[in-house]
Amino acid sequence: MTAATHGPGAVGTRGPVKVIGAGLLGASLGLALRGAGVEVQLADASPQALALARDLGAGDIPDPADTAAPSIVVVATPPDVAAVAVIEALRAHPGAVVTDVASVKAPIEEEVLATSRPAELDVSRYVGSHPMAGRERSGAAAAHADLFAGRPWVIVPHAGSAEDAVLAVRTLAADVGSAPVRMGASEHDDAVALVSHLPQLAATLVATRLVDAPEEALALAGQGLRDVTRIAASDPQLWSTILVGNAAPVAAVLRQLREDLDQLLEPLDRSAEHGPDAPGATGPLAQAVAAGNRGVERIPGKHGGAPRRYSEVTALVPDEPGALARLLAEVGEEGVNLEDLHLEHSAGQRVGLARISVLPAAAGPLEKALERRGWQVVAP
Ligand SMILES: NC(=O)c1ccc[n+]([C@@H]2O[C@H](COP(=O)([O-])OP(=O)(O)OC[C@H]3O[C@@H](n4cnc5c(N)ncnc54)[C@H](O)[C@@H]3O)[C@@H](O)[C@H]2O)c1
Ligand SMILES: O=C(O)C(=O)C[C@]1(C(=O)O)C=C[C@@H](O)C=C1
Structure with a gap:
Protein backbone atom coordinates (compact mmCIF):
# COMPACT_ATOMS: atom_id res chain seq x y z
CA MET A 1 0.00 0.00 0.00
CA GLY A 184 -15.49 24.36 -12.30
CA ALA A 185 -18.36 23.61 -9.91
CA SER A 186 -20.94 22.54 -12.53
CA GLU A 187 -18.40 20.49 -14.47
CA HIS A 188 -17.52 18.76 -11.19
CA ASP A 189 -21.15 18.11 -10.25
CA ASP A 190 -21.94 16.61 -13.68
CA ALA A 191 -18.85 14.39 -13.45
CA VAL A 192 -19.58 13.05 -9.97
CA ALA A 193 -23.23 12.42 -10.88
CA LEU A 194 -21.84 9.86 -13.35
CA VAL A 195 -18.81 8.40 -11.55
CA SER A 196 -19.94 8.55 -7.91
CA HIS A 197 -23.66 9.22 -7.43
CA LEU A 198 -24.90 6.84 -10.14
CA PRO A 199 -22.75 3.94 -8.79
CA GLN A 200 -24.09 4.65 -5.29
CA LEU A 201 -27.69 4.43 -6.49
CA ALA A 202 -27.00 1.39 -8.68
CA ALA A 203 -25.47 -0.42 -5.67
CA THR A 204 -28.38 0.69 -3.51
CA LEU A 205 -30.97 -0.60 -5.99
CA VAL A 206 -29.22 -3.96 -6.45
CA ALA A 207 -28.89 -4.39 -2.67
CA THR A 208 -32.54 -3.44 -2.17
CA ARG A 209 -33.50 -6.51 -4.27
CA LEU A 210 -31.89 -8.60 -1.50
CA VAL A 211 -34.05 -7.31 1.34
CA ASP A 212 -36.74 -9.99 0.93
CA ALA A 213 -34.59 -12.58 -0.84
CA PRO A 214 -34.74 -16.17 0.45
CA GLU A 215 -31.84 -17.20 2.73
CA GLU A 216 -31.03 -20.04 0.30
CA ALA A 217 -30.41 -17.53 -2.49
CA LEU A 218 -28.30 -15.24 -0.30
CA ALA A 219 -26.15 -18.18 0.80
CA LEU A 220 -24.96 -18.50 -2.80
CA ALA A 221 -23.69 -14.91 -2.97
CA GLY A 222 -20.23 -14.64 -4.49
CA GLN A 223 -17.73 -11.95 -5.33
CA GLY A 224 -19.84 -10.47 -8.13
CA LEU A 225 -22.59 -9.42 -5.72
CA ARG A 226 -20.06 -8.16 -3.18
CA ASP A 227 -18.25 -6.12 -5.86
CA VAL A 228 -21.38 -4.25 -6.91
CA THR A 229 -22.94 -3.73 -3.47
CA ARG A 230 -20.11 -2.57 -1.15
CA ILE A 231 -21.20 1.05 -1.19
CA ALA A 232 -24.85 0.12 -0.58
CA ALA A 233 -23.82 0.16 3.12
CA SER A 234 -23.28 3.96 2.97
CA ASP A 235 -24.90 6.42 5.39
CA PRO A 236 -28.51 7.20 4.26
CA GLN A 237 -28.54 10.66 5.81
CA LEU A 238 -25.29 11.78 4.19
CA TRP A 239 -26.22 10.34 0.81
CA SER A 240 -29.72 11.81 0.72
CA THR A 241 -28.10 15.20 1.35
CA ILE A 242 -25.58 14.61 -1.45
CA LEU A 243 -28.27 13.48 -3.89
CA VAL A 244 -30.66 16.39 -3.32
CA GLY A 245 -27.67 18.72 -3.61
CA ASN A 246 -26.92 17.33 -7.09
CA ALA A 247 -30.50 16.52 -8.11
CA ALA A 248 -30.56 17.64 -11.76
CA PRO A 249 -27.31 15.93 -12.93
CA VAL A 250 -28.21 12.76 -10.98
CA ALA A 251 -31.72 12.67 -12.46
CA ALA A 252 -30.23 13.07 -15.95
CA VAL A 253 -27.88 10.05 -15.62
CA LEU A 254 -30.61 7.99 -13.96
CA ARG A 255 -32.91 8.65 -16.94
CA GLN A 256 -30.16 7.35 -19.26
CA LEU A 257 -29.88 4.26 -17.07
CA ARG A 258 -33.65 3.80 -17.28
CA GLU A 259 -33.43 3.86 -21.09
CA ASP A 260 -30.67 1.23 -20.96
CA LEU A 261 -32.83 -0.92 -18.66
CA ASP A 262 -35.80 -0.69 -21.03
CA GLN A 263 -33.55 -1.75 -23.91
CA LEU A 264 -32.39 -4.78 -21.94
CA LEU A 265 -35.93 -5.80 -21.05
CA GLU A 266 -37.02 -6.06 -24.66
CA PRO A 267 -34.78 -9.01 -25.72
CA LEU A 268 -35.24 -10.67 -22.33
CA ASP A 269 -39.03 -10.59 -22.63
CA ARG A 270 -38.73 -11.90 -26.20
CA SER A 271 -36.54 -14.81 -25.02
CA ALA A 272 -38.78 -15.57 -22.09
CA GLU A 273 -41.74 -15.82 -24.44
CA HIS A 274 -40.19 -17.47 -27.52
CA GLY A 275 -37.13 -19.31 -26.13
CA PRO A 276 -33.40 -18.56 -26.15
CA ASP A 277 -33.10 -18.87 -29.96
CA ALA A 278 -35.74 -16.21 -30.62
CA PRO A 279 -34.56 -13.91 -33.41
CA GLY A 280 -33.23 -10.60 -32.10
CA ALA A 281 -32.79 -11.78 -28.51
CA THR A 282 -29.11 -12.71 -28.15
CA GLY A 283 -27.62 -9.88 -30.24
CA PRO A 284 -28.85 -6.93 -28.14
CA LEU A 285 -27.81 -8.68 -24.92
CA ALA A 286 -24.29 -9.34 -26.26
CA GLN A 287 -24.11 -5.72 -27.41
CA ALA A 288 -25.14 -4.53 -23.97
CA VAL A 289 -22.45 -6.60 -22.24
CA ALA A 290 -19.86 -5.49 -24.83
CA ALA A 291 -20.75 -1.83 -24.21
CA GLY A 292 -20.10 -2.46 -20.52
CA ASN A 293 -16.71 -3.97 -21.42
CA ARG A 294 -15.81 -0.77 -23.28
CA GLY A 295 -16.95 1.36 -20.35
CA VAL A 296 -15.04 -0.55 -17.69
CA GLU A 297 -11.87 -0.41 -19.82
CA ARG A 298 -12.03 3.38 -19.57
CA ILE A 299 -11.82 3.52 -15.76
CA PRO A 300 -8.32 4.79 -14.96
CA GLY A 301 -5.94 2.81 -12.77
CA LYS A 302 -5.92 3.60 -9.09
CA HIS A 303 -3.18 6.22 -9.43
CA GLY A 304 -5.15 8.08 -12.07
CA GLY A 305 -2.97 6.82 -14.94
CA ALA A 306 -3.85 4.49 -17.77
CA PRO A 307 -6.04 1.50 -16.91
CA ARG A 308 -3.85 -1.22 -15.54
CA ARG A 309 -4.86 -4.81 -14.97
CA TYR A 310 -3.66 -6.54 -11.83
CA SER A 311 -3.43 -10.27 -11.34
CA GLU A 312 -5.17 -11.93 -8.43
CA VAL A 313 -3.61 -14.43 -6.09
CA THR A 314 -6.27 -16.15 -3.98
CA ALA A 315 -5.40 -17.82 -0.69
CA LEU A 316 -7.55 -19.64 1.85
CA VAL A 317 -7.43 -17.92 5.23
CA PRO A 318 -8.51 -19.86 8.34
CA ASP A 319 -11.21 -18.08 10.37
CA GLU A 320 -8.94 -17.50 13.37
CA PRO A 321 -7.45 -14.41 15.03
CA GLY A 322 -4.36 -13.01 13.29
CA ALA A 323 -4.50 -15.28 10.22
CA LEU A 324 -5.14 -12.49 7.72
CA ALA A 325 -2.52 -10.23 9.32
CA ARG A 326 0.00 -13.08 9.04
CA LEU A 327 -0.82 -13.60 5.35
CA LEU A 328 -0.42 -9.90 4.56
CA ALA A 329 2.83 -9.68 6.52
CA GLU A 330 4.19 -12.64 4.55
CA VAL A 331 3.21 -11.03 1.23
CA GLY A 332 5.26 -8.02 2.36
CA GLU A 333 8.17 -10.23 3.41
CA GLU A 334 8.23 -11.59 -0.15
CA GLY A 335 8.77 -8.01 -1.34
CA VAL A 336 5.43 -7.91 -3.18
CA ASN A 337 3.36 -4.70 -3.18
CA LEU A 338 -0.29 -5.30 -2.37
CA GLU A 339 -2.33 -3.31 -4.93
CA ASP A 340 -5.74 -4.31 -3.58
CA LEU A 341 -7.38 -6.83 -1.29
CA HIS A 342 -10.83 -8.40 -1.27
CA LEU A 343 -12.08 -10.76 1.37
CA GLU A 344 -14.78 -13.28 0.65
CA HIS A 345 -16.55 -15.22 3.37
CA SER A 346 -18.73 -18.14 2.45
CA ALA A 347 -21.74 -18.78 4.65
CA GLY A 348 -21.11 -21.64 7.06
CA GLN A 349 -17.42 -22.03 6.09
CA ARG A 350 -14.58 -21.75 8.61
CA VAL A 351 -12.26 -20.21 6.05
CA GLY A 352 -12.29 -17.03 4.01
CA LEU A 353 -10.85 -16.31 0.58
CA ALA A 354 -8.31 -13.49 0.45
CA ARG A 355 -8.05 -12.15 -3.10
CA ILE A 356 -4.77 -10.28 -3.35
CA SER A 357 -4.22 -8.03 -6.38
CA VAL A 358 -0.59 -7.66 -7.44
CA LEU A 359 1.30 -6.65 -10.58
CA PRO A 360 1.03 -9.47 -13.15
CA ALA A 361 4.77 -10.24 -13.00
CA ALA A 362 4.59 -10.78 -9.24
CA ALA A 363 1.62 -13.17 -9.24
CA GLY A 364 3.36 -16.46 -10.17
CA PRO A 365 6.31 -16.05 -7.77
CA LEU A 366 3.95 -14.97 -4.98
CA GLU A 367 1.73 -18.04 -5.46
CA LYS A 368 4.77 -20.31 -5.20
CA ALA A 369 6.14 -18.44 -2.18
CA LEU A 370 2.81 -18.61 -0.33
CA GLU A 371 2.49 -22.33 -1.04
CA ARG A 372 6.03 -22.83 0.25
CA ARG A 373 5.02 -21.01 3.42
CA GLY A 374 2.08 -23.41 3.89
CA TRP A 375 -0.83 -21.37 2.52
CA GLN A 376 -3.41 -23.04 0.31
CA VAL A 377 -3.51 -21.05 -2.93
CA VAL A 378 -6.61 -21.60 -5.05
CA ALA A 379 -7.49 -20.75 -8.64
CA PRO A 380 -8.99 -17.22 -8.82
N1 LIG B 1 -17.93 9.60 2.99
C1 LIG B 1 -17.28 9.73 1.85
O1 LIG B 1 -16.98 8.73 1.20
C2 LIG B 1 -16.93 11.11 1.37
C3 LIG B 1 -15.93 11.26 0.39
C4 LIG B 1 -15.58 12.54 -0.04
C5 LIG B 1 -16.22 13.66 0.49
N2 LIG B 1 -17.19 13.48 1.44
C6 LIG B 1 -17.81 14.68 1.99
O2 LIG B 1 -17.16 14.94 3.21
C7 LIG B 1 -18.06 15.52 4.14
C8 LIG B 1 -18.03 14.73 5.45
O3 LIG B 1 -18.41 13.40 5.16
P1 LIG B 1 -18.04 12.23 6.18
O4 LIG B 1 -18.21 10.97 5.43
O5 LIG B 1 -16.75 12.55 6.85
O6 LIG B 1 -19.22 12.37 7.22
P2 LIG B 1 -19.21 11.96 8.78
O7 LIG B 1 -20.64 11.81 9.14
O8 LIG B 1 -18.28 10.84 9.02
O9 LIG B 1 -18.63 13.26 9.49
C9 LIG B 1 -19.28 14.51 9.50
C10 LIG B 1 -18.96 15.18 10.81
O10 LIG B 1 -19.44 16.55 10.74
C11 LIG B 1 -19.99 16.88 12.01
N3 LIG B 1 -20.91 18.00 11.85
C12 LIG B 1 -22.17 17.97 11.35
N4 LIG B 1 -22.66 19.23 11.29
C13 LIG B 1 -21.66 20.05 11.75
C14 LIG B 1 -21.56 21.46 11.91
N5 LIG B 1 -22.56 22.28 11.57
N6 LIG B 1 -20.40 21.96 12.43
C15 LIG B 1 -19.37 21.14 12.79
N7 LIG B 1 -19.44 19.80 12.63
C16 LIG B 1 -20.55 19.27 12.12
C17 LIG B 1 -20.64 15.60 12.50
O11 LIG B 1 -20.82 15.60 13.92
C18 LIG B 1 -19.64 14.54 12.03
O12 LIG B 1 -18.67 14.27 13.02
C19 LIG B 1 -19.42 15.54 3.46
O13 LIG B 1 -19.68 16.83 2.97
C20 LIG B 1 -19.28 14.55 2.33
O14 LIG B 1 -20.09 14.90 1.22
C21 LIG B 1 -17.54 12.24 1.92
O1 LIG C 1 -15.03 4.21 -2.08
C1 LIG C 1 -16.07 4.64 -1.61
O2 LIG C 1 -16.59 4.13 -0.65
C2 LIG C 1 -16.69 5.80 -2.26
O3 LIG C 1 -17.74 5.65 -2.76
C3 LIG C 1 -16.02 7.08 -2.23
C4 LIG C 1 -16.65 8.18 -3.08
C5 LIG C 1 -16.72 7.74 -4.55
O4 LIG C 1 -17.80 7.68 -5.12
O5 LIG C 1 -15.67 7.51 -5.12
C6 LIG C 1 -17.97 8.51 -2.54
C7 LIG C 1 -18.41 9.77 -2.36
C8 LIG C 1 -17.48 10.87 -2.24
O6 LIG C 1 -18.01 12.09 -2.50
C9 LIG C 1 -16.20 10.59 -2.85
C10 LIG C 1 -15.75 9.34 -3.00
Missing part, protein backbone atom coordinates in the same frame (compact mmCIF):
# COMPACT_ATOMS: atom_id res chain seq x y z
CA THR A 2 1.12 3.51 -0.69
CA ALA A 3 2.11 5.64 2.29
CA ALA A 4 -0.21 8.63 2.58
CA THR A 5 2.36 11.16 3.55
CA HIS A 6 5.93 12.07 2.88
CA GLY A 7 6.86 12.43 6.54
CA PRO A 8 7.65 15.55 8.52
CA GLY A 9 9.60 18.25 6.70
CA ALA A 10 8.67 17.35 3.11
CA VAL A 11 5.26 19.04 3.08
CA GLY A 12 4.30 22.47 1.76
CA THR A 13 1.30 23.10 4.02
CA ARG A 14 1.92 25.62 6.74
CA GLY A 15 -0.07 24.74 9.85
CA PRO A 16 -2.07 24.90 11.86
CA VAL A 17 -4.85 23.40 9.75
CA LYS A 18 -8.28 23.64 11.35
CA VAL A 19 -10.66 20.81 10.46
CA ILE A 20 -14.36 21.49 11.11
CA GLY A 21 -16.29 18.20 11.12
CA ALA A 22 -14.16 15.44 12.61
CA GLY A 23 -15.88 12.44 10.99
CA LEU A 24 -14.57 10.06 8.34
CA LEU A 25 -13.15 12.74 6.05
CA GLY A 26 -12.09 15.24 8.71
CA ALA A 27 -10.39 12.69 10.95
CA SER A 28 -8.69 10.99 7.98
CA LEU A 29 -7.31 14.35 6.91
CA GLY A 30 -6.18 15.06 10.45
CA LEU A 31 -4.39 11.72 10.66
CA ALA A 32 -2.68 12.24 7.29
CA LEU A 33 -1.59 15.81 8.10
CA ARG A 34 -0.31 14.92 11.55
CA GLY A 35 1.59 12.02 10.01
CA ALA A 36 3.27 14.64 7.85
CA GLY A 37 4.12 16.78 10.87
CA VAL A 38 1.42 19.44 10.38
CA GLU A 39 -0.43 20.77 13.44
CA VAL A 40 -4.18 20.04 13.28
CA GLN A 41 -6.96 21.74 15.26
CA LEU A 42 -10.26 19.86 15.40
CA ALA A 43 -13.82 21.18 15.76
CA ASP A 44 -17.16 19.38 15.55
CA ALA A 45 -20.77 20.10 16.47
CA SER A 46 -20.81 16.78 18.35
CA PRO A 47 -18.61 16.72 21.47
CA GLN A 48 -18.40 12.90 21.31
CA ALA A 49 -17.35 12.88 17.65
CA LEU A 50 -14.72 15.49 18.49
CA ALA A 51 -13.35 13.56 21.46
CA LEU A 52 -13.18 10.35 19.44
CA ALA A 53 -11.23 12.00 16.61
CA ARG A 54 -8.80 13.51 19.13
CA ASP A 55 -8.37 10.19 20.94
CA LEU A 56 -7.64 8.46 17.63
CA GLY A 57 -4.81 10.93 16.99
CA ALA A 58 -6.45 13.09 14.30
CA GLY A 59 -5.63 16.40 16.00
CA ASP A 60 -5.96 18.59 19.07
CA ILE A 61 -8.93 20.35 20.58
CA PRO A 62 -7.39 23.75 21.16
CA ASP A 63 -8.14 25.99 24.10
CA PRO A 64 -10.01 28.95 22.50
CA ALA A 65 -8.08 31.41 24.67
CA ASP A 66 -4.72 30.09 23.58
CA THR A 67 -4.99 29.04 19.95
CA ALA A 68 -2.69 29.82 17.04
CA ALA A 69 -4.58 31.22 14.04
CA PRO A 70 -5.03 28.52 11.37
CA SER A 71 -3.54 29.07 7.93
CA ILE A 72 -6.16 26.81 6.31
CA VAL A 73 -9.62 25.80 7.50
CA VAL A 74 -11.11 22.62 6.01
CA VAL A 75 -14.87 22.22 6.39
CA ALA A 76 -15.66 18.49 6.45
CA THR A 77 -19.28 18.64 7.60
CA PRO A 78 -22.24 17.18 5.71
CA PRO A 79 -22.98 19.17 2.50
CA ASP A 80 -26.20 20.81 3.73
CA VAL A 81 -24.38 22.74 6.48
CA ALA A 82 -21.07 23.22 4.67
CA ALA A 83 -21.80 26.69 3.20
CA VAL A 84 -22.76 28.09 6.62
CA ALA A 85 -19.61 26.58 8.15
CA VAL A 86 -17.48 28.08 5.33
CA ILE A 87 -19.00 31.54 5.90
CA GLU A 88 -18.47 31.28 9.66
CA ALA A 89 -14.86 30.19 9.09
CA LEU A 90 -14.18 33.10 6.71
CA ARG A 91 -15.49 35.45 9.40
CA ALA A 92 -13.75 33.79 12.36
CA HIS A 93 -10.36 33.38 10.64
CA PRO A 94 -9.64 36.48 8.57
CA GLY A 95 -6.11 35.33 7.68
CA ALA A 96 -7.02 31.79 6.61
CA VAL A 97 -7.75 30.09 3.30
CA VAL A 98 -11.03 28.17 3.63
CA THR A 99 -12.02 25.06 1.71
CA ASP A 100 -14.69 22.40 2.09
CA VAL A 101 -14.64 18.76 1.02
CA ALA A 102 -18.34 18.25 0.34
CA SER A 103 -19.35 15.87 -2.43
CA VAL A 104 -21.36 18.53 -4.32
CA LYS A 105 -19.90 21.89 -5.22
CA ALA A 106 -22.28 24.24 -7.10
CA PRO A 107 -24.92 24.69 -4.33
CA ILE A 108 -22.24 25.41 -1.71
CA GLU A 109 -20.39 27.85 -3.95
CA GLU A 110 -23.68 29.63 -4.77
CA GLU A 111 -24.69 29.84 -1.11
CA VAL A 112 -21.29 31.15 0.00
CA LEU A 113 -21.19 33.79 -2.73
CA ALA A 114 -24.86 34.78 -2.27
CA THR A 115 -24.70 35.06 1.51
CA SER A 116 -21.42 36.92 1.60
CA ARG A 117 -21.27 40.65 1.18
CA PRO A 118 -17.86 41.17 -0.45
CA ALA A 119 -17.42 44.33 1.61
CA GLU A 120 -17.56 42.43 4.90
CA LEU A 121 -16.26 39.02 3.82
CA ASP A 122 -13.23 38.22 1.70
CA VAL A 123 -14.55 35.33 -0.41
CA SER A 124 -11.34 35.32 -2.47
CA ARG A 125 -9.99 33.12 0.36
CA TYR A 126 -12.64 30.45 -0.33
CA VAL A 127 -11.82 27.59 -2.73
CA GLY A 128 -14.16 24.59 -2.81
CA SER A 129 -12.72 21.11 -3.14
CA HIS A 130 -13.64 17.42 -3.14
CA PRO A 131 -11.31 14.50 -2.48
CA MET A 132 -12.48 11.52 -4.54
CA ALA A 133 -11.70 9.29 -1.61
CA GLY A 134 -13.98 7.84 0.96
CA ARG A 135 -15.71 4.73 2.07
CA GLU A 136 -19.08 3.33 2.97
CA ARG A 137 -18.69 4.07 6.68
CA SER A 138 -19.00 7.32 8.60
CA GLY A 139 -17.30 8.78 11.66
CA ALA A 140 -13.74 9.03 12.92
CA ALA A 141 -13.69 5.34 13.88
CA ALA A 142 -13.55 4.48 10.17
CA ALA A 143 -10.87 7.09 9.39
CA HIS A 144 -7.39 6.24 8.18
CA ALA A 145 -4.35 8.25 7.20
CA ASP A 146 -4.04 6.56 3.78
CA LEU A 147 -7.55 7.51 2.66
CA PHE A 148 -6.39 10.14 0.14
CA ALA A 149 -3.29 8.38 -1.16
CA GLY A 150 -3.26 8.19 -4.96
CA ARG A 151 -6.83 9.54 -5.31
CA PRO A 152 -7.90 12.61 -7.30
CA TRP A 153 -8.73 15.68 -5.18
CA VAL A 154 -10.85 18.11 -7.19
CA ILE A 155 -9.99 21.78 -6.62
CA VAL A 156 -12.98 23.99 -7.46
CA PRO A 157 -12.15 27.71 -7.42
CA HIS A 158 -14.95 30.23 -8.04
CA ALA A 159 -14.43 33.20 -10.35
CA GLY A 160 -13.16 35.36 -7.47
CA SER A 161 -10.86 32.83 -5.75
CA ALA A 162 -7.32 34.16 -5.26
CA GLU A 163 -4.64 32.08 -6.98
CA ASP A 164 -2.58 31.86 -3.78
CA ALA A 165 -5.63 30.37 -2.04
CA VAL A 166 -5.99 27.85 -4.89
CA LEU A 167 -2.32 26.97 -4.49
CA ALA A 168 -2.72 26.48 -0.73
CA VAL A 169 -5.58 23.98 -1.24
CA ARG A 170 -3.66 22.19 -4.02
CA THR A 171 -0.66 21.92 -1.72
CA LEU A 172 -2.78 20.52 1.12
CA ALA A 173 -4.22 17.88 -1.24
CA ALA A 174 -0.78 16.93 -2.53
CA ASP A 175 0.64 16.79 1.00
CA VAL A 176 -1.76 13.97 1.92
CA GLY A 177 -0.85 12.03 -1.23
CA SER A 178 -3.72 13.07 -3.52
CA ALA A 179 -3.52 14.17 -7.14
CA PRO A 180 -5.11 17.64 -7.39
CA VAL A 181 -7.38 18.23 -10.42
CA ARG A 182 -8.89 21.67 -11.20
CA MET A 183 -12.53 21.98 -12.36
